[in-house]
Amino acid sequence: MFDSLAGALGRAYQALVGKKTLTEANIEEGIRAVRQALLEADVHFQVAKDFVKDVKARALGQNVIQSVDPGHQFVKLFHDALTDLLGGAVTELPVADPPPLVLLMAGLQGSGKTTTCAKLALWLKRKKKKNPFLVAADLQRPAAVEQLCTLGKQLQIPVYQEGTGARPPELCARGIAEARRLRHDVVILDTAGRLHVDDALMREVQEVHARCKPHATLLVCDSMLGQDAVNSAKAFHERLPLYGVVLTKVDGDARGGAALSVKAVTGRPILFVGTGEKPDDLEEFDPPRMAGRILGMGDVVGLVEKAQEVIDQKEAERAAEKMRRGQFTFDDFLKSMNMIRKLGPLKKVLGMLPGVGAALKDIDLDDARFQRVEAMILSMTPFERRNPDSVDIQRRRRIAAGSGNEVQAVHDLVKQFKMMQKLMQSFGKGGLPSLPEGGLPGAGKPGRGPQPRGPGGVLPPGGGGLRDFLNRRR
């Protein structure tokens, strides 16, 4: 999202190089570029206007700090203003006492409500150790009930349904009663998609709200929406007191400006973002971190958190030790590679590194390459995997045929593997090279959230080598 905004800020920064202070004149051009970028990112017209005014006021109100270069000052205050626009700090779901926590999901058609219900239930189950319960109350769209039931079955989360004969308010009330009886601590109500101008359906969801008294009503909002997002959100907020927003489909290349304007217009924060098609592709929304990502500062904290979640620390250390001793085998290589694969698509992972996101925009990183490497290694005998030197031309031909690759691909793999082995040995006990202590620059601001840790101890070894390897094969 927002790649052009980072570009506009870059232009603003350029204009300030060599200047001594921030003045109305020297920020003017940058401000204009920022405004244009915001509008092109679908930020609501009025919100863009107010935001630009805010940035300008902050810039001109700055005390002149002699030692700090005005370009950096501008970027910093821009980051702060953006963080505020995005909601300041993380907003959590409310706590229900006594349980169950009742969540009402509402939104326009096609915004992604049913998928989000399932993702949120899974998130609560995994991250918050909750015991969620889903209620299928979208009786409008054909087969919506089946969709939720199927997702529930996949994720092993029970779904309450009565087919499509009942009325949603009563159905939801019965669903909550059932959840209480079965001692679930969270109930998520999936309602039909509706247009904010559809009076009958809006009244129906109001009735659900009055009847079920949810602890939080979440508006599910498509990040690809245009300027009208604000109108629909306002209309929903007038009818239903919203607790917050879930922003969906942010894995596309939409800049999400309109959805972000929703925060400015309704005053309600974004709680979660949907980041992919898989049920676990849901993340808590973190405004400072998001502001950093928008400005191309990357999200190292997010990467480290994700890494800690999926990577087996002991396994990673063992691999690193072997590598130092020059005992790294193809088996270890495969294990390390599969750990990286667990982090998600390569492009997404690399996109979290500072400055990489924008550079990757048009680069085609094909995760299928991982599969080809895996196929080649799996086509080797255990002996070959332990002794890379033994892989002579005849063996290479067999491996190529067995894995459906060209012989050249096997040559490349063996060559790169040996190079990596040599490289790693020469680093000795230094751990991963090229990453500075205490994380990477520009990531995370002090005092907000966990401090970025040096990824050296967390990421599996061989990441750099593997990345090079994958790139060179193109």
Add this chain to the structure above:
Amino acid sequence: MVFAKLFAGLKKTRDVLAAGLGRLFALGRKLDDEFLEELEGVLFAADLGPTGAQIVQRIQEAYRRREITTVEEVYPFLRRELLARLQGCAGSLARAPQGPTVILVVGVNGSGKTTSIAKLTKHLVDQGHKVLLGAGDTFRAAAVEQLSLWAERLGVPIVKQATGADPAAVAYDAAAAALARRVDYLVLDTAGRLHTQKNLMEELKKIVRVVQKQIPGAPHETLLILDAMTGQNAIRQAAEFAKAAPITGLLLAKMDGTAKGGAVFGIREHVDLPVKFLGVGETIDDLEPFAAEPFVDAILAQAAQQGAGA
């Protein structure tokens, strides 16, 4: 009544002017920077994006050349500019010279593909055509069931496989069935896919290839379904989909909300795809062939109201 729904409450252009644009184009107002900035805001509110800024610039130039001298002359100029950008858009569907005509339907997740297919099918059935549906969304849970329910309601046959099946295989079967049953139209659904997902766009190419092999010249019509509420991202969607499939036109869904699909102007400029149909309501009959004039008038009316309200 073409566009009756689109115009709910706004009967004539004159009423429109009185209600919304009237404020902006108030008599005696000066054609100055303040006016132009307000107009630009109105156009942005309609999702015209950079096209809006471009049009405002054209107005400025026309003013300098003395082609426009008063605020009253801006409205017809603006309308002409917008209409010119929609030339060649019409609500017609291609027809195969012989054998079944294949309509492939694609779009991002939640744009309204399945519902639009139901409406399109009704439209074709009403014209007396024999239609067959192909349930090519094998990814989303219960998508096959959703289309099957529509097929049942419309009384048309459907070719389907289980969720998780290869969509190209479904396309193959559907094309074969279309030939065997001698239907007039085969309408083929596909899973929603974000245009940024490389592998899914490749999958789409494969579906096109498979259909082509069965029925030379097919798909005769590939419609990109676009949510009318989509912002500037619509341009990216159109560009990427056009790379993967032979897109022949757009169907703007969800026109019954307050958004009026202004993003199509950006699409016209960058990708040059015609708008063919509009989805204008929740019932199965709510599909209208595209016509430029009422579309532009509705956009201007809506934009002005929102611009004034912001």
